[in-house]
Amino acid sequence: MINVLVNGANGRMGKEAVNAINNDDALNLVGEIDYQDDLAATIDSLKPDVVVDFTAASAGFNNTKTILEHGARPVIGTSGFVESQVQELQALSQEKGLGGLIAPNFSVGAVLMMKFSAEAAKYLPDVEVIEAHSPQKEESPSGTGLRTAEMISAARTAAPQTTSDKELIEGARGAELHGVKLHSIRLPGVVAQQTVFFGGLSETLKIEHNSQHRESFMPGVVLACKKVVERQQLVYGLEHLMD
Numbered sequence: 536m537i538n539v540l541v542n543g544a545n546g547r548m549g550k551e552a553v554n555a556i557n558n559d560d561a562l563n564l565v566g567e568i569d570y571q572d573d574l575a576a577t578i579d580s581l582k583p584d585v586v587v588d589f590t591a592a593s594a595g596f597n598n599t600k601t602i603l604e605h606g607a608r609p610v611i612g613t614s615g616f617v618e619s620q621v622q623e624l625q626a627l628s629q630e631k632g633l634g635g636l637i638a639p640n641f642s643v644g645a646v647l648m649m650k651f652s653a654e655a656a657k658y659l660p661d662v663e664v665i666e667a668h669s670p671q672k673e674e675s676p677s678g679t680g681l682r683t684a685e686m687i688s689a690a691r692t693a694a695p696q697t698t699s700d701k702e703l704i705e706g707a708r709g710a711e712l713h714g715v716k717l718h719s720i721r722l723p724g725v726v727a728q729q730t731v732f733f734g735g736l737s738e739t740l741k742i743e744h745n746s747q748h749r750e751s752f753m754p755g756v757v758l759a760c761k762k763v764v765e766r767q768q769l770v771y772g773l774e775h776l777m778d
């Protein structure tokens with residue numbers, strides 16, 4: 536049995552995680568904490584194998600560090616990590632010999648969308664990403680959008696065409712990471728959507744993913760809780776635990 540603590544348990548994702556863990560025979564929910572609780576002290580007293588964290592972008596890095604420093608394995612859904620933070624946490628996990636995961640997206644379909652996009656980028660280097668989330672999302676672009684741009688950039692075998700970036704209104708052409716344009720939509724009624732829009736010679740290709748309910752992320756969370764206990768280093772992206 537794998538003992539799991541959920542941090543951010545009063546939030547929308549935290550509540551889903553609590554349900555998913557309670558419904559899985561191999562996982563044992565040992566605690567639910569939120570903003571007012573002391574993460575380090577709770578880990579010391581409950582000694583969970585795994586801590587699932589769905590809190591806030593401003594807290595994700597420090598929470599992950601605390602989880603590792605107190606001997607538990609982080610399964611992090613909280614967004615907002617930059618590359619240097621992920622590298623620092625990977626080094627810490629290696630030093631402690633603890634597995635872990637930071638997942639920009641826990642949905643299996645979204646991970647496949649990113650993989651298929653990386654594959655398509657080998658042949659179609661001209662691509663832009665359009666992501667949509669609820670207005671409550673703290674930061675833009677989304678972690679999934681950023682991760683998609685990183686994967687496309689690593690897979691591209693040719694440079695994209697240059698485009699005119701003369702903007703009549705600032706922001707019209709979106710943000711850019713590694714030569715991939717990213718456009719963020721924030722609307723009520725949306726959970727998480729992303730379209731990866733490729734252009735070629737007289738053809739276009741769209742790879743699209745929709746999360747219609749937050750439960751769509753839970754098979755990935757449950758899988759991660761089971762896999763990180765077998766690992767000795769933190770990985771970035773659910774795809775590393777699926778293969």
Ligand SMILES: NC(=O)c1ccc[n+]([C@@H]2O[C@H](COP(=O)([O-])OP(=O)(O)OC[C@H]3O[C@@H](n4cnc5c(N)ncnc54)[C@H](O)[C@@H]3O)[C@@H](O)[C@H]2O)c1
Pocket residue numbers: 542543544545546547548549568569570571589590591592594611612613614615638639640641642672673752
């Ligand atoms: N990786 C994924 O698949 C995925 C999917 C959806 C959302 N997210 C991310 O998960 C995070 C949570 O999303 P949500 O929709 O549940 O938000 P939410 O606002 O509904 O819930 C966040 C909860 O965390 C608590 N919290 C905030 N700061 C905290 C801290 N420092 N310590 C402990 N608890 C704290 C809040 O009180 C709240 O209960 C966000 O960063 C969001 O972008 C990730």
